[in-house]
Amino acid sequence: MKRPRYLFLICPDPQLIKAQVDERLKHSGQDGWETKTFWGDDDEPLASAFWTDLTIKSLFPQPKALIVRRAHTLKADQWDKLDASVKGLGNDIFPLFCLEGEWKGKKAPVPPALSRRTLFKKARDEGWIWESSGLDQRSMADYVKQWAAGAGLTFEPGAGQALAYALPTDAVAARLELDKIELAAGDEKLVRKEHSGLVAQTGEMAFFDLMDALERPGAEAAVWKRVIDDHGKSAKDQMLFNLIGFLASQARLYWMLAHNENPKGSPFMMRKKAPLAQRLGAAGVARMIDLAMEAELSLKTGERKYEEALDMLMAGLIDLFQPKRPVRR
Numbered sequence: 001m002k003r004p005r006y007l008f009l010i011c012p013d014p015q016l017i018k019a020q021v022d023e024r025l026k027h028s029g030q031d032g033w034e035t036k037t038f039w040g041d042d043d044e045p046l047a048s049a050f051w052t053d054l055t056i057k058s059l060f061p062q063p064k065a066l067i068v069r070r071a072h073t074l075k076a077d078q079w080d081k082l083d084a085s086v087k088g089l090g091n092d093i094f095p096l097f098c099l100e101g102e103w104k105g106k107k108a109p110v111p112p113a114l115s116r117r118t119l120f121k122k123a124r125d126e127g128w129i130w131e132s133s134g135l136d137q138r139s140m141a142d143y144v145k146q147w148a149a150g151a152g153l154t155f156e157p158g159a160g161q162a163l164a165y166a167l168p169t170d171a172v173a174a175r176l177e178l179d180k181i182e183l184a185a186g187d188e189k190l191v192r193k194e195h196s197g198l199v200a201q202t203g204e205m206a207f208f209d210l211m212d213a214l215e216r217p218g219a220e221a222a223v224w225k226r227v228i229d230d231h232g233k234s235a236k237d238q239m240l241f242n243l244i245g246f247l248a249s250q251a252r253l254y255w256m257l258a259h260n261e262n263p264k265g266s267p268f269m270m271r272k273k274a275p276l277a278q279r280l281g282a283a284g285v286a287r288m289i290d291l292a293m294e295a296e297l298s299l300k301t302g303e304r305k306y307e308e309a310l311d312m313l314m315a316g317l318i319d320l321f322q323p324k325r326p327v328r329r
Contacts, residue, residue, distance in 0.1 A: 015171030
């Protein structure tokens with residue numbers, strides 16, 4: 001299949017965009033792509049390095065994929081410059097413009113400054129545009145099938161439908177949940193219907209998901225956003241107190257696991273939590289309790305506002321949970 005000269009990816013979900021970029025490069029007919037990412041909303045959008053890669057032919061044969069994230073924020077003068085620059089592209093350069101604005105209704109949110117330019121009209125005529133408003137309940141079933149195929153998993157009857165119904169429609173959060181399901185499938189590589197019960201319920205997210213994400217740099221932000229969204233309709237102070245309560249209960253559980261006791265709960269969950277409990281040890285669990293008490297006290301005494309107390313709690317948890325690199329002497 002002949003690849004496009006350039007491509008527009010119009011979607012508000014960065015995880016779906018990433019998957020589409022990977023798929024396009026995989027089936028581009030060329031191997032060994034060097035991918036470079038640029039940001040349309042940087043202080044200096046599309047820095048000189050981008051224009052050098054786009055317009056100057058390299059002496060080296062390695063093809064380059066130039067990914068422009070948040071390209072919907074580019075100004076008219078940038079699109080004018082791109083309009084002229086893409087006309088003479090060689091086969092070794094593949095620009096991918098990611099328009100990540102929020103959809104309002106079913107029409108793709110294309111900035112007026114872009115829609116009037118020749119490069120976009122050309123892309124529309126040639127089919128060099130991929131559009132998705134993000135995941136919803138209708139598209140989730142296909143998303144789950146694709147995930148299972150890539151992971152080599154099979155479903156028992158009804159498991160795929162149950163999982164698709166339970167998953168959140170944010171692709172980053174969904175992938176975190178699917179990682180959990182893959183572990184639960186075990187050596188059988190079989191997803192059972194009851195595994196859908198491991199997915200955190202919307203509006204009452206299991207604190208396990210947040211704790212798990214805190215260990216994984218880059219994932220914690222997406223899951224924390226989901227916590228905020230899930231509790232958006234409740235009083236802010238009450239949401240923070242709920243999380244403090246979760247933190248206290250998890251600290252007790254980690255204390256028991258760290259001391260080789262057998263707390264009640266799902267064996268899968270206990271196996272998942274045990275390595276972190278051992279790494280935290282007594283000092284780490286004590287620090288969890290300190291963070292919870294500090295957040296609660298600062299809020300009740302008025303020392304900090306809700307947002308400040310929440311930020312301090314999250315910063316402390318991220319610092320505590322993520323593995324520390326050994327200091328070289």
